[in-house]
Amino acid sequence: DVKVTQSSRYLVKRTGEKVFLECVQDMDHENMFWYRQDPGLGLRLIYFSYDVKMKEKGDIPEGYSVSREKKERFSLILESASTNQTSMYLCASSQGTGFAQETQYFGPGTRLLVL
Amino acid sequence: GEDVEQSLFLSVREGDSSVINCTYTDSSSTYLYWYKQEPGAGLQLLTYIFSNMDMKQDQRLTVLLNKKDKHLSLRIADTQTGDSAIYFCAEVWAGSYQLTFGKGTKLSVIP
Numbered sequence: 458d459v460k461v462t463q464s465s466r467y468l469v470k471r472t473g474e475k476v477f478l479e480c481v482q483d484m485d486h487e488n489m490f491w492y493r494q495d496p497g498l499g500l501r502l503i504y505f506s507y508d509v510k511m512k513e514k515g516d517i518p519e520g521y522s523v524s525r526e527k528k529e530r531f532s533l534i535l536e537s538a539s540t541n542q543t544s545m546y547l548c549a550s551s552q553g554t555g556f557a558q559e560t561q562y563f564g565p566g567t568r569l570l571v572l
Numbered sequence: 573g574e575d576v577e578q579s580l581f582l583s584v585r586e587g588d589s590s591v592i593n594c595t596y597t598d599s600s601s602t603y604l605y606w607y608k609q610e611p612g613a614g615l616q617l618l619t620y621i622f623s624n625m626d627m628k629q630d631q632r633l634t635v636l637l638n639k640k641d642k643h644l645s646l647r648i649a650d651t652q653t654g655d656s657a658i659y660f661c662a663e664v665w666a667g668s669y670q671l672t673f674g675k676g677t678k679l680s681v682i683p
Contacts, residue, residue, distance in 0.1 A: 461614075488669055497580075499675035500615075500660070507669065515670075547614055551669060559603065559669045563614035 460484070461564035463548050468569045476535040478567050480548030487553030489531035490561065491515075491523065494545040506531055507553060538571045545569075578661060578674035585682050590648040592677045594661035599642060601663040605671065606635065606646045609658045618646070618659075648679075656681045 464479035480489065490505040492515075502515030504523040512523050520542060524532045531550075535542055545568050549561040577595040584590045596604060602623050607615040621628045621635045621644075628635045634647040644661055658676040665672070 497675070500673045502670065505670065549615075553669050559664045559671065560605065560617060560620060561615075561671055562617065563607075565614045566612075568612075 461548055461550055461562050463546075463564040463567050465567050466565060468567060470535075470538050470569065470571050472539060472571060474535075474538050474571075476538050476569065476571075478533040478535075478546055478548075478569070480531045480533070480550075480564055481529050482531075482550040482562070483529065484550065484552070484562075485528065486550035486562075487528075488551045488559075488561075489525065490549040490551075491521075491531065491533045492547045492549065493517070494547055494566070500547065503533065538569075540571050543569060543571045576661060576663060576672055576674035578659075578677045580675065581678050581680070583680045583682060584651050586651060586653060588651055590646075590651045590655065590679055590681075592646045592648075592659050592661075592679065594644040594646075594674055596642050596644060596661065596663040597672065598663060598665050599639060600666040602666050603664050604635075604637065604644050605660075605662040605664075606633075606644075607660040607662065607673075609660065609676070611657075615660060651679075651681050653681045653683055655679060 461482045491503045492500045506512045506525040522534045548564040551561045605620040606618040632649045636645045660676045662671040662673045
Protein backbone atom coordinates (compact mmCIF):
# COMPACT_ATOMS: atom_id res chain seq x y z
CA ASP A 458 0.00 0.00 0.00
CA VAL A 459 1.09 3.52 -0.73
CA LYS A 460 1.84 5.45 2.40
CA VAL A 461 2.06 9.21 2.57
CA THR A 462 2.83 10.65 5.97
CA GLN A 463 2.83 14.20 7.23
CA SER A 464 4.94 15.31 10.14
CA SER A 465 2.15 16.79 12.24
CA ARG A 466 -1.63 16.41 12.45
CA TYR A 467 -2.08 19.73 14.26
CA LEU A 468 0.12 22.79 14.53
CA VAL A 469 -0.35 26.12 16.28
CA LYS A 470 2.01 28.94 15.29
CA ARG A 471 2.21 32.66 15.80
CA THR A 472 2.07 35.32 13.11
CA GLY A 473 5.50 35.91 11.62
CA GLU A 474 6.93 32.51 12.52
CA LYS A 475 8.65 30.35 9.93
CA VAL A 476 6.72 27.10 9.56
CA PHE A 477 7.86 23.82 8.03
CA LEU A 478 5.41 21.14 6.98
CA GLU A 479 7.00 17.85 6.04
CA CYS A 480 5.66 15.10 3.81
CA VAL A 481 7.18 11.69 3.14
CA GLN A 482 6.08 8.99 0.71
CA ASP A 483 7.40 5.46 0.61
CA MET A 484 6.51 4.38 -2.94
CA ASP A 485 9.31 5.97 -4.95
CA HIS A 486 6.81 8.32 -6.59
CA GLU A 487 8.09 10.97 -8.97
CA ASN A 488 5.46 13.62 -8.28
CA MET A 489 4.54 15.26 -5.02
CA PHE A 490 1.97 17.96 -4.31
CA TRP A 491 0.92 20.39 -1.61
CA TYR A 492 -2.68 21.56 -1.37
CA ARG A 493 -4.60 23.62 1.09
CA GLN A 494 -8.23 22.92 1.83
CA ASP A 495 -10.65 25.56 3.04
CA PRO A 496 -14.42 25.35 3.55
CA GLY A 497 -16.31 26.25 0.39
CA LEU A 498 -13.11 26.49 -1.67
CA GLY A 499 -12.21 22.82 -2.02
CA LEU A 500 -8.60 21.85 -2.67
CA ARG A 501 -6.23 24.40 -4.11
CA LEU A 502 -2.81 23.47 -5.40
CA ILE A 503 0.05 25.43 -3.83
CA TYR A 504 3.13 23.81 -5.36
CA PHE A 505 4.12 20.54 -6.92
CA SER A 506 7.35 18.78 -7.75
CA TYR A 507 7.98 16.30 -10.53
CA ASP A 508 11.55 15.44 -9.60
CA VAL A 509 14.18 16.06 -6.97
CA LYS A 510 15.05 19.76 -6.78
CA MET A 511 12.32 20.58 -9.33
CA LYS A 512 9.25 22.57 -8.43
CA GLU A 513 6.36 24.25 -10.15
CA LYS A 514 3.93 26.83 -8.85
CA GLY A 515 0.35 25.81 -8.49
CA ASP A 516 -2.67 28.06 -8.27
CA ILE A 517 -1.86 29.85 -4.98
CA PRO A 518 1.93 29.88 -4.37
CA GLU A 519 2.10 33.32 -2.76
CA GLY A 520 3.46 33.22 0.78
CA TYR A 521 4.80 29.68 0.37
CA SER A 522 7.96 27.98 -0.79
CA VAL A 523 8.91 24.32 -1.13
CA SER A 524 11.93 22.10 -0.97
CA ARG A 525 12.58 18.68 -2.44
CA GLU A 526 16.12 17.54 -1.68
CA LYS A 527 15.26 13.83 -1.65
CA LYS A 528 12.76 11.97 -3.77
CA GLU A 529 10.69 10.76 -0.85
CA ARG A 530 10.39 14.07 0.98
CA PHE A 531 8.60 17.28 0.03
CA SER A 532 8.55 20.22 2.42
CA LEU A 533 6.22 23.19 2.44
CA ILE A 534 7.60 26.35 4.02
CA LEU A 535 5.69 29.35 5.25
CA GLU A 536 8.40 32.00 5.44
CA SER A 537 6.38 34.31 7.69
CA ALA A 538 3.09 32.79 8.79
CA SER A 539 -0.03 34.92 8.59
CA THR A 540 -3.52 34.34 9.94
CA ASN A 541 -4.92 33.83 6.44
CA GLN A 542 -2.71 30.76 6.16
CA THR A 543 -4.76 29.01 8.82
CA SER A 544 -5.98 25.98 6.92
CA MET A 545 -5.82 22.24 6.38
CA TYR A 546 -2.72 21.29 4.37
CA LEU A 547 -2.73 18.09 2.36
CA CYS A 548 0.24 16.41 0.75
CA ALA A 549 -0.11 13.94 -2.11
CA SER A 550 2.11 11.88 -4.37
CA SER A 551 1.73 10.14 -7.71
CA GLN A 552 3.90 7.81 -9.70
CA GLY A 553 4.08 10.18 -12.65
CA THR A 554 5.00 7.84 -15.48
CA GLY A 555 1.71 7.53 -17.36
CA PHE A 556 -1.93 8.43 -17.31
CA ALA A 557 -3.19 5.90 -14.79
CA GLN A 558 -0.18 6.59 -12.65
CA GLU A 559 -1.46 10.09 -12.07
CA THR A 560 -3.65 8.72 -9.34
CA GLN A 561 -2.73 10.83 -6.35
CA TYR A 562 -2.40 9.35 -2.89
CA PHE A 563 -2.94 11.66 0.03
CA GLY A 564 -1.52 12.01 3.50
CA PRO A 565 -3.77 12.54 6.55
CA GLY A 566 -3.41 16.31 6.49
CA THR A 567 -1.98 18.94 8.83
CA ARG A 568 -4.37 21.37 10.41
CA LEU A 569 -2.48 24.63 10.94
CA LEU A 570 -3.72 27.44 13.14
CA VAL A 571 -1.88 30.76 12.95
CA LEU A 572 -2.59 33.10 15.85
CA GLY B 573 -16.95 26.80 -17.37
CA GLU B 574 -13.46 26.34 -16.03
CA ASP B 575 -14.40 24.64 -12.78
CA VAL B 576 -15.28 21.07 -11.94
CA GLU B 577 -18.81 21.44 -10.59
CA GLN B 578 -20.46 19.46 -7.82
CA SER B 579 -23.44 20.04 -5.56
CA LEU B 580 -22.21 20.95 -2.09
CA PHE B 581 -24.64 18.85 -0.05
CA LEU B 582 -26.62 15.62 -0.31
CA SER B 583 -28.73 13.98 2.36
CA VAL B 584 -30.07 10.42 2.13
CA ARG B 585 -31.65 7.87 4.43
CA GLU B 586 -29.71 4.81 5.49
CA GLY B 587 -30.36 1.95 3.08
CA ASP B 588 -31.26 4.21 0.15
CA SER B 589 -29.04 4.81 -2.86
CA SER B 590 -26.97 7.98 -3.09
CA VAL B 591 -26.10 9.60 -6.39
CA ILE B 592 -23.40 12.26 -6.43
CA ASN B 593 -23.04 14.21 -9.65
CA CYS B 594 -20.12 16.05 -11.18
CA THR B 595 -19.59 18.09 -14.34
CA TYR B 596 -16.01 18.26 -15.49
CA THR B 597 -14.29 20.69 -17.78
CA ASP B 598 -12.32 19.02 -20.51
CA SER B 599 -13.61 16.47 -22.97
CA SER B 600 -10.03 15.30 -23.49
CA SER B 601 -9.64 14.37 -19.83
CA THR B 602 -8.17 10.92 -19.68
CA TYR B 603 -9.04 9.72 -16.21
CA LEU B 604 -11.75 10.79 -13.80
CA TYR B 605 -11.58 10.07 -10.11
CA TRP B 606 -13.74 9.88 -7.04
CA TYR B 607 -12.14 10.52 -3.67
CA LYS B 608 -13.69 10.25 -0.21
CA GLN B 609 -12.71 12.40 2.76
CA GLU B 610 -13.87 11.44 6.22
CA PRO B 611 -13.91 14.11 8.94
CA GLY B 612 -10.43 15.25 9.92
CA ALA B 613 -8.71 12.92 7.44
CA GLY B 614 -6.98 13.11 4.09
CA LEU B 615 -8.49 12.04 0.79
CA GLN B 616 -8.92 8.36 0.07
CA LEU B 617 -9.12 7.16 -3.52
CA LEU B 618 -12.44 5.38 -4.05
CA THR B 619 -12.36 4.60 -7.73
CA TYR B 620 -11.43 5.95 -11.12
CA ILE B 621 -12.69 5.50 -14.65
CA PHE B 622 -10.87 5.75 -17.94
CA SER B 623 -12.44 8.14 -20.41
CA ASN B 624 -13.23 5.45 -22.98
CA MET B 625 -15.50 3.66 -20.52
CA ASP B 626 -19.17 4.39 -19.85
CA MET B 627 -19.54 2.58 -16.57
CA LYS B 628 -17.50 0.96 -13.84
CA GLN B 629 -18.88 -1.06 -10.96
CA ASP B 630 -17.08 -1.98 -7.77
CA GLN B 631 -19.19 -3.60 -5.06
CA ARG B 632 -21.63 -0.91 -3.86
CA LEU B 633 -20.12 1.77 -6.08
CA THR B 634 -21.17 2.47 -9.66
CA VAL B 635 -19.52 5.18 -11.74
CA LEU B 636 -21.28 6.45 -14.86
CA LEU B 637 -19.57 8.63 -17.44
CA ASN B 638 -21.29 10.67 -20.15
CA LYS B 639 -18.50 12.14 -22.25
CA LYS B 640 -20.82 14.07 -24.51
CA ASP B 641 -22.20 16.04 -21.57
CA LYS B 642 -18.96 15.88 -19.53
CA HIS B 643 -20.97 14.39 -16.70
CA LEU B 644 -19.72 11.94 -14.11
CA SER B 645 -21.76 10.34 -11.36
CA LEU B 646 -21.10 8.12 -8.37
CA ARG B 647 -23.87 5.88 -7.13
CA ILE B 648 -23.58 4.28 -3.70
CA ALA B 649 -26.04 1.44 -3.18
CA ASP B 650 -27.44 0.65 0.26
CA THR B 651 -25.91 3.77 1.78
CA GLN B 652 -24.61 3.30 5.33
CA THR B 653 -23.80 5.82 8.07
CA GLY B 654 -20.12 5.06 7.47
CA ASP B 655 -20.53 6.54 3.99
CA SER B 656 -21.05 9.99 5.51
CA ALA B 657 -18.13 12.02 4.16
CA ILE B 658 -17.16 14.58 1.55
CA TYR B 659 -16.82 13.18 -1.96
CA PHE B 660 -14.58 14.86 -4.51
CA CYS B 661 -14.53 14.27 -8.22
CA ALA B 662 -11.35 15.09 -10.11
CA GLU B 663 -10.09 15.00 -13.67
CA VAL B 664 -6.67 14.79 -15.23
CA TRP B 665 -6.22 16.49 -18.58
CA ALA B 666 -4.46 14.77 -21.44
CA GLY B 667 -0.70 15.28 -21.15
CA SER B 668 -0.86 16.58 -17.58
CA TYR B 669 -0.17 15.05 -14.21
CA GLN B 670 -2.18 17.59 -12.28
CA LEU B 671 -5.62 16.77 -10.97
CA THR B 672 -8.40 19.35 -11.06
CA PHE B 673 -10.80 18.84 -8.17
CA GLY B 674 -14.38 19.81 -7.61
CA LYS B 675 -15.25 21.52 -4.33
CA GLY B 676 -16.69 18.34 -2.88
CA THR B 677 -20.17 17.05 -2.02
CA LYS B 678 -20.92 16.49 1.64
CA LEU B 679 -23.00 13.35 1.99
CA SER B 680 -25.04 13.04 5.17
CA VAL B 681 -26.67 9.71 5.92
CA ILE B 682 -29.72 9.81 8.17
CA PRO B 683 -30.18 6.70 10.33
